[in-house]
Amino acid sequence: RARGLRGAAGRGRAEPRHRDRRRRAHRDRRPAGVLHRPRDPQCQRLRRLRADERLRPARERHPGRRGLPRGADREHLLGRPRGRGRRSGAVARRSRGLRPDRRGPGAARAQRQCQRRAHPRHPAKRRGALRPRRGPRPPADRRRRPALLARLPRGEGPHGRALGARLRGRRSRPAGGPRPARRLRGRAPARQPGLTGTGFPRLFAPLDLGFVTLPDRVIMGSMHTGLEETGDWARVAAFYAERARGGVGLMVTGGMAPNSEGAVLPGAAGLFTREDLANHARVTAAVHAEGGRIAMQILHAGRYAYSDGAVAPSALRSPISRHVPRELDAAGIEKQIADIATAAARAREAGYDGVEIMGSEGYLLNEFLAPHTNRRSDGWGGDFTHRMRLPVEVVRRTRAAVGADFILIYRLSMIDLVPEGQTWDEVVRLARAVEAAGATIINTGIGWHEARVPTIATSVPRAAFTWLTRRLMGEVGIPLVASNRINAPEVAEAVLAEGAADMVSMARPFLADAEFLAKAKAGRAGAIVPCIACNQACLDHTFERKVASCLVNPRAGHETELVYAPAPRPRRIAVVGAGPAGIAAALVAARRGHAVTLFERAAAIGGQLDMARRIPGKEEFEGLLAYYRRAVAAAGIDLRLGTEASPDLLAPFGAVLVATGVRPRNPGIPGRQLPHVLGYVDVLRGRALVGERVVIVGAGGIGFDVATFLAQDGPSPTTDPALWRREWGVGDPALTRGGLAAEGPRPEPSPREITLLQRKPGRPGRGLGKTTGWIHRLGLQGKGVVMRGGVTYEEIVPEGIIVSDGPERADPRLIAADTIVICAGQEPERSLLDALAGRGIPAEVIGGADRAAELDAKRAIDQGSRLATRL
Template sequence: MTAHYQHLLSPLTVGSTTLPHRVIMGSMHTGLEEKEGGEHELAAFYVERVRGGAGLIVTGGVSPNAEGATRKNGAHLSSEDQLPRHRVVTDAVHDAGGFIALQLMHSGRYGMHEHAVAPSPIRAPINKVTPRELSDSDVERTIEDFAHAAQLAQRAGYDGAEIMGSEGYLINEFLVEHTNQRTDRWGGSPQARRRFATEIVRRVRERTGPDFLVMYRLSALDLVPDAQEFEDVLALGREVEEAGASIINTGIGWHEARIPTIATSVPGAGFTWVSRALRENLSIPISTVNRINTPELAEEVLARGDADLVCMARPFLADAAFVAKAREAQPDRINTCIACNQACLDHTFTGQRMSCLVNPQAMRETDLILGPTRTAEQIAVVGAGPAGLAFAEAAAERGHRVTLFEEQPELGGQFQLARRIPGKEDYAHTIRYFSTRLKELGVTVRTGHRAAQEDLAFADRVVIAAGVDPRQPGIPGDTGPTVLGYKEVLEGAPVGQRVAVIGAGGIGYDVAHFLTHNPSADFYAEWGIDRSLEARGGLLAPAPEPPSRQVTVLQRSTTKPGSRLGPTTGWIHRLELRMANVVFITGVEYQEITDRGVRISVAAPGPAGGVIEEGGGVALENPRTETLVEVDTVVLCAGQESRNELARELAGDSRPVHVIGGADVAAELDAKRAIKQAVELAAALP
């Protein structure tokens, strides 16, 4: 065991099970749980993580009955005939030397189907379905279904079960007054509302015996109105412990909470103070979660006594060998999760297979394989943004001899800009990872050099990954002295106090946040999170710092600003700008940019356009057909153009020439597509 992570890598005995270290691979619904034959791919995914050092793995959520599934025909475990496909997974994990627990998760009012049920018939704000209220006999049947499913899981070879009691799913709904308005024995008081959870744990333990791991995922901080007092959370923890739980795994926030809990804007290990409060009052091991993505951070959390275990999910998507690399004291080799959500949670909540932006091989262990090449080639790669870096690494891993050209002095491309956005600092980890890997693989890197055709004469194959240039929108005056491009702004160019941002895509949002962010802002005060644990549900009134600038975002389209942002993070970006009093004007036609600002015309207000939308309480009054948005600085975020001129020069070349990433498609910056395209190309080479 390395002294670097002596707490993280120390074993822990829970009941009759000795875990090899303090890392739990947390639950992730992969999309394979419902796929016919998906158990073989799921087994390959888990086995790759066990080989990389994972000890205890918790599966994606599986309901104890059909009505608790997240969607129609969703994953559930309720009968003997379902066991063989689970055996494929558990046998594979055990053969590889790991432990695995099945997460039992009843979705309650989050179920997106006509059979959804809940303690009370109250529709969730993130669902269109109004659930049916469970009768007393239904509640009893559901408890029995949990116990039966746990018993089936044990027979299927699982080492334990995690009972999902947080994030706003059914058990959590029973605990909170807003969603449980019952007056029978299952509601009406905190004690009665806890009965459903504790009875499930008690019966699961009775059915599975003393050696089965029973984990309970406890909502330590609901972050929704009319939620639990923390004293009730502690009371539940004590009752769950007494009922037979082996480990309590903390959960933070409901899915409908309007506070970020796992996105990149959340501080590292930002909620472990909550698990510490539990640990100080309970006896069984406590696991902590949320935004722990490096072994250094995990070690720090454990060393200061915030928890007994750390539960990480997405870090195992980004790097299957997270634990092995920590054990080898090689953290720079870890492909770190950047909490972007783009290929994991965004996929899950839109019914797609989960993957990872920085590691597209995640969940494709059986078909996206970087095996040894049959013929080693000399390959020239032009551009060291995400696409170029990912291709260079993957091709070199296969055994090709790669030379990488980058005209800037540093690697990273658009990630060098992204890491400057407040809350996206972790993007620097990706640059660090690729830099480390390219050295390890012997890739020749030539920075500060713009590759010309003659530089590529040595290569058997050329890959153009030169990225994008910001698009000039063609507005009269757009090259004037008050106008800056987004790249210049993010690199530190002076900007005035009143700013107009032209373009409301992802870059426009990032730039507006960059310009308005107050460095003195406190994440918890800004979002209204009570660190004293005295407020009900952990909620206080948000108290954001005044924005550092007055920003107006202009958009040609009449669609709602931010409608194309990611489904699990877009609401965060919209709220950030609302708190910063950013003004949005949609349906804009640009007349000209002058030294006084931007002259625009706006269609008459109405459904067809001309909408002036408030970002946070500031709006233009009585909009006319034409108006001048008076500002000191104008920032252009009006799209990008592919940099593929070198590819055109090589069009008649006899060698294979490939164009990837932004150089291929620049409609919207998309690192997920760029990295995936790069790795797929490398895998397809001879």
């Protein structure tokens, strides 16, 4: 009342307190430096209506009133009926279909007022009323248009508009083309689910398959995890459920055998019995509970089966198996077709959303297609019409077994990369026949397992084979999936943007980070743990009959045992050494709630990874280091670079983890002190000059890396797909069968003469990865690198190095060299550990500091992560 009296004295009249409060609140909401708040769109529209009203007589402006209506009648002027009571807004919303307006706070406030005052009165006046913005109703012929780019000309949208322009909403069209539909004033375009709030609109565009809509354009490709063979189906369910929870819309399981002769290994997982059905149902239920979809891959190994029961179109042994397959007769072929169709029907019964039929990579169906393995002269061999009969019949019978509303993916070999493989015309014919037989999606397969061309290793360029899928676009009317070395959301988005595919398949990236898609959709692509395509913990484990995991994510395949739960008592943790083991331990400890300080005496993190990224073909390691830098900062870890940790510095911490890595081992060769003898660290960091004739002592992983580093002059083929294809002899399947270049591999010659020596007898590089060692050997051989095993190092002399053969030291000889590079292994760096022990400070040791023999980042990261879960 006192405030009201003061107002009366100053203005000649009293003002109600509530009105003064509203004015002060309006004033306080102004941004700094703004004298007047901008009018919201509703008020602007109201002003225009009032201006129009003034031009007409009063009774025409508003029947029953003179002059302009009061502010209380704004809703009536806008054609919105007034009403009273709480129910009025609900009635109006039901009758007029009001939607939330997202144009700003003013518009939303006006809409709320409308809803409070609305009443179903004066229906005739509501017909022309202004309504909240909504998208224009599409024409009748486009209301159910499937979002399938495969039916459109390559790279174009439904009206000839560029695909990228259509998805971005730009008004661009080719010369002479029809104009895009006009946008109605006062209405916003229809919002497409998944296209807002993300930098990857094509990746998260839904895909309508007719009977089901997929939420995005990503398939988690099939991987042999080895979990099914353990018999612990709870682990299998947890593995797929975690990826469904991370946003994967459609996953494909590892290959399931349709029968015993089709199993890759004796005892391999399948879907044969009622017990198998219950186990698979447990997996599908877990995936569906997380909102995902999952398809089961049906894989018949054919002559790749490691058993005496292997079958094939012809009795030809595979170069990667010692078993000679039995040639199938007509009854045997009919059995395989029936068993595959039965497996698909069982998959549906188990709750799967679809199946993928494996028809590539050199397995049974692929073997029937290629003259390389099909030497038959009956109705299942000879010309291509007969050779493609089996896969087409399999798809037809499978579709009949599962019904029309079930996803059926056919994995088709786009390029065999073996002599006497398929031609491109045959690939196109098969794709059309598979579509006609009932396939829903065609997935891309690249190369046979026996091909001498890498297809998924880290040295393969990103998206190296999408040119093949792009060529098939437009030849079929069902979605096409691009695959192989697509490991980042920006790569996948680019593949879709250029019209190379309708979908992308990624497998190993979901081992590296189960939340890959969720992070990308949330605008946190930088937080995705990158897949470096190393194969060390996934494919290598598979071929060693171990459970597949991931070098950068040890939880993959171990979701039920390796749990990063909050620590019951957070402590101050010191981690010394920012190599792979130290970073992994620090990140997991920080994630669990510990206060972590990470010490690194170098100027940058990474340790051995910082050197690996310099090797041609290992450019992906640079991305891993960039991720680690971001992750360390985001986790709130106190990173102290250029700091030498001492016992005094570490004494106050609650726990100390020593991850100081390794140091090069001294092989004890006479003459090692000569000036032309270098260590691998100096070579890789560019701190020493290297001559034109080089001998590398030691043919382990580091020796091969140094040889690759010194043999490459110019850009890395991994960054140049055309150069990479030339180096490995990848041609065009339209020109040569199988897609191998007629002239063969043509790598760039090495600028140096390099000799790689190994003390162990046998082939150098035998300890390298099972799936990548052959790539390193072939790559160096192509560049003219000489590799010798079983030598004894006698002495290093100014002219080179003297070696002999075997323990008998026979045939001593000089290998001339300008530079000798020592890569003879490592030994643990434990000087800090010894100092801490002398002071009585307890510490845990991990990584190379624990065990340097056969050191690899896989073991270091796994060890660091597991230790951090126990703190």
